[in-house]
Amino acid sequence: MKKHSFKTVAKLSVLSTACVAGFMIFGGEKAEAHGYVEKPASRAYTGSLLSLENYAAAYKSYGQSITNPQGVETTKGFPFAGPQDGHIASGDGKIGDYVLDDQTEDRWVKNNMTGGMNTFTWKYTTPHATTKWHYYITKKGWNPNEALKRENLELIGTVDHDESLSDTNPTHSINVPTDRSGYHVILAVWDVSNTGNAFYQAIDVNLQNDGIPEEDTEAPTQVKNLKQTGATTSSISLSWDEASDNKGVKEYKIFRDGKQIDTTATTTFTDESLTSDTAYEYTIQAVDFAGNKSEMSPTLTAKTLEIPAEDTEKPTNPSHLHSMGETANSVNLMWGKSSDNVEVKAYHVYRDNKKIMTTNKTSFEDTGLSAATAYSYHVVAEDTSGNLSDESNHLLVTTTVGNPENEWKLGTFTAPILYTAGDIVSYNSKEYKVVITHQNYGDITWAPGANGNSLFVIK
Known part of the structure; x- marks a missing residue:
């Protein structure tokens, strides 16, 4: 494939969203199921843009990702779990091949970037309930001609989420280090809350930092205005003002009753699995990229709600019921988590207005169906007191025709x-x-x- 500067890719990226979305719907997995980093363009998304110029050449260089940049998905838990070393960029090849794992200094189109605060924008072809996004960058002195490994990556930012749908949080501000220059890879990971999977997006960048900065010994300012923004019988939500730093704040450490319980790159946090009608003490500490730590914030005492003697409040209705994929005899359903003043106990799944399953998860695979048949689904949440939510949206899904003879057939561009x-x-x-x-x-x-x-x- 001929060499491209990122200017070429940028020109292609201004093509109508409808054109690009229409092209990607023919990917190896259903286009509505996932998401990718649109800006700066990830390795997978860059391939899909270049395919609009020369499909055959892009396929040779980027493989299956050119029709499915949103499908780089495998198990979550990175860096302790997730894709194997050497197969991080391709998500263990679950997209259909390992082409995205090829790694040399001049193999991929690069985004020019200056260190400091940068924005990363995701394109969600369908949003999912989300726990967090986390971002990593290759370390100083990494070898760009060797396969990408965990030991070569360091965390540069985490964006926590409240398990609502991801489309409420498409753009993230991440502080990219200023202490390195040249070619680096940024790995963006999107953790879906109601499955065991995550989406992995490798972003190739050319960092343009002027010289090597002096050693940073200045600590961030103290976190101020820590306050309680919400509570249930088992959770407490917090927020605080952003701290300042000469080189940028990397993360905030959250302490409950004097012990660190988590870190976040945002200025909000929800502490869960707590005891009802109980007071807790919280403090927050800011940390910069050099590891300098601020003074502890003033202590905040926050309290969970008491379990009511009689609970008559119904849960919120399950949101955004959708299909993750259909076969000739199955439909894979997923929906957004409900909330409740006490606790959601279960979800009841209905097919054609008849209850077929009760589950405590926010996903369900309905099997044993007939091919080429339309089915209607909705979901209702139930809390621990037996209160039922309103119905979710009603979803009409048709199973595929199937090919019982397994005869190979020739596809077309519009019907691959x-x-x-x-x-x-x-x-x-x-x-x-x-x-x-x-x-x-x-x-x-x-x-x-x-x-x-x-x-x-x-x-």
Whole structure:
């Protein structure tokens, strides 16, 4: 693929959102399911933009991500869990290949960036209930010609969320270090609260910091105006004013009753799993990128609510019920978490107005369905006192037609056919196993048995 400056990519990015969204809907997973970093353009999103200029060349250089930048998803828990070292950029290859893991100094298009406070904007093709986003950058002295590993990355910011939908928080302010220059990789991780997965976005940047700054020994200012902004019988919500620092505040340490319980890059925090009708003492401490710590904030005493003698308040209704994907015989549902003055106990799932499942999770896979059939779903929350919420939105979903004969078929650009690694297909009286997940857009040279085709092997 020919070399591109980021100016080329920037020009492509101003194409209509409808055009780009329409193109990406043909990705290896359902386009409405996920999200990607739009600005500065992530490695995956850059490939999708370049594919508008030259599809074949972009596919060769960026692989499956060109039609599915929102699908770089694997298990969460980074850096202690999540993708394996060497496969961080591709999310363990769950997108269908490991192309995004290729790593050399001049392999990828880079975003020019100056250290200090920078904004990162996500594009959510469908929002999800979210616990946090966390950002990492390659350390000083990392080797850009070696595979990306945990040991090469350091945390530069965390944006906590209240488990509401992600579209309420699309842009994050992250303080990028000023003590390094040249090529670096920033890793943005989006943790979904009601699944075991997270989305991973590698962002290639060219840091343009002037010289090496003097050693930073100045501590941030003391955190002020710490206050309680809300409470339930089991949680307390806090907020405070932003501290200032000569090089920027990296994070805030939260202390409850004298012991640190968490850190956050924002100026809000919700402490959960507390005891009802109980007072707690909180203090906050600001920390900058050099590790300098502010004085402790003044202590705030906050209290959880008492469990009412008679609870008659119903939970909020489950929000944004949607499908994470359909097959010929299943629908994978997900919805936003309900809140309650005491506690939500369960969710009741209805199909065609008949209850089919009660669960304490915010997701459910309905199986044993008929192919090419429309089903209507809604969800109702119940609290520990038996109060029921209003109904969620009603969702109409149609299962896929399926291909019971598993016959290989030729797709088209407007109606591509997905072939998933591990599937068995038949063609010209032979059976083949799919070895690489891919979409067929009408290219007969990708048929099983075609000369030079490595997408299938004879079973």
